[in-house]
Amino acid sequence: MIIVITMPKLPFKAREKSDCLGARRSTRREAILDVLTSGPGHLSAEEIHKAALKRLPRIGIATVYRALKFLCGCGKAAEFIPADGVARYEPAGSRAHHDHLICTSCGCFIEAVDPEIERLQVRLAARHRFKPSSHKLEIYGLCSNCAGK
Amino acid sequence: MIIVITMPKLPFKAREKSDCLGARRSTRREAILDVLTSGPGHLSAEEIHKAALKRLPRIGIATVYRALKFLCGCGKAAEFIPADGVARYEPAGSRAHHDHLICTSCGCFIEAVDPEIERLQVRLAARHRFKPSSHKLEIYGLCSNCAGK
DNA sequence: GGCATAGTGATAACGATTATCATTATCCCA
DNA sequence: TGGGATAATGATAATCGTTATCACTATGCC
Structure with missing residues (x-):
């Protein structure tokens, strides 16, 4: 099963260093990680900034x-870029990989995972002699709330 | 099975009008569609521009x-936005839906589809009372060429 | 305590995309 | 068949998320 969310190479927006070696203690970094873990998830950088301003x-x-x-670089957060091209972040590491159901009406995100899909993705990759390292599945549509309207 | 590639609503980059009603004939539009259908696919707007400049x-x-x-609006092309955030385009309509295997080393794209994954996605959505209209699956890793190096 | 250097904030720069606006081309209809 | 309404176009300014720069500050090791 593939469990990495953050994309490894590729013109990758959020990557500063590959690990935390040599890093000093930083209250801002801790505050931002705290915003990530205590918040609703799927926040944009701007939203994270707004939340962090309340503390610092x-x-x-x-x-x-x-x-x-x-x-992201040291695996404590994960970035994903939905169809609007604006990066969103969620805490990672302790949390399991999941895919996203994205409501095109209200914009809400539902986290979901199907082990069988994960497995079939590996098979699909193998069929093309492709060595997968991460993947991204986004399903767009209407959440139960918006579909009822 | 879900067959739409282009995302419908959402802050969606490439959308001018929903159909071709009221459209006049345009040699540029035709040239660009020709670039799309005759090219290797997965071209960025800049690459398409470069190719179109040779004709016009x-x-x-x-x-x-x-x-x-x-x-995109009238279904003749499809846009997708990989992890680097730069939109890429391919001809649509006549071509079937497919997912992408993206090589993080050489940047090449492999088109692939697994009907069972498609089916399971619908099931996954249903399990969350989600009404899917389109989806995007991207698998990042190494193509057979790059994995061998 | 002092020094090397990582971290920070302000802000300029960047790159992809979109909006604006004056000009040109298309097509409908008298 | 030649206006006239208006869609299409090209040049370019504007936008917006993100990144780079730079002077200054804070951390942590000796």
Whole structure:
């Protein structure tokens, strides 16, 4: 089964360094990780910045981007880029891999996983002699709330 | 089975109008569709512009974006946005839906489809009372060429 | 305590995409 | 068949998320 969410290579937006070696303690980074783990998930950098400002009123947007890169780089956060092209972040590591059901009406995200799909993806890759390292599955449509309207 | 590639709503980059009603004939649009259908697929707007310039030396990049929006809107082209956030385009309509295996080393794209995965996605959505309209599956890793190196 | 250097904030720069606007081309209809 | 309404176009400014730069600050090791 594939369990990585963060994309490894490729022109990859959020990547500062590959691990935490040599990193110093940083209250901003901790605050941002805290925002990630305590928040609703799937936050954009801007939303994370807004939330972080409540704890650290002087934190800058650049620091948020840097911290997100860093946290992705050392596996504490995961980035994913939906169809609108704006990166969103969620805590990773302790949390299991999941795919996303994205409501095109209200914009909400549902996390879901189907072990059989995961397994079939590996098979599909193998069929094309492709060595998978990560994947991304997004299903767009209407959530139960919006479908009822 | 889900067969739509283009995403319907959502802050969606390439969408000008939902159909071709009221559209006038346009040699640029035709040239761009021709670039799409005769090219290798998965081209970015810039690459499409470069190719179109060989046929129409004065065509502007804005026209390329407009034409792509238009072609996506009337189902003749499909847009997809990989992890680097840069939109890529391929001809649609006559071509069947497929997912993408994307090589993180050489950047090549492999088109693939697994009917069973398609089916399971519908099931997964249903399990969350979600009404799917389209989806996107991207598997990142190494193509057979790059894995051998 | 002091020094090397990682972290930070402000802000400029960047790149893909979109909007604007004046001009040109298309097509309908008298 | 030649206006006239308006869609299409090209040049370019604007936008927006993200990244780079740079001067300054904080951390942690000696």
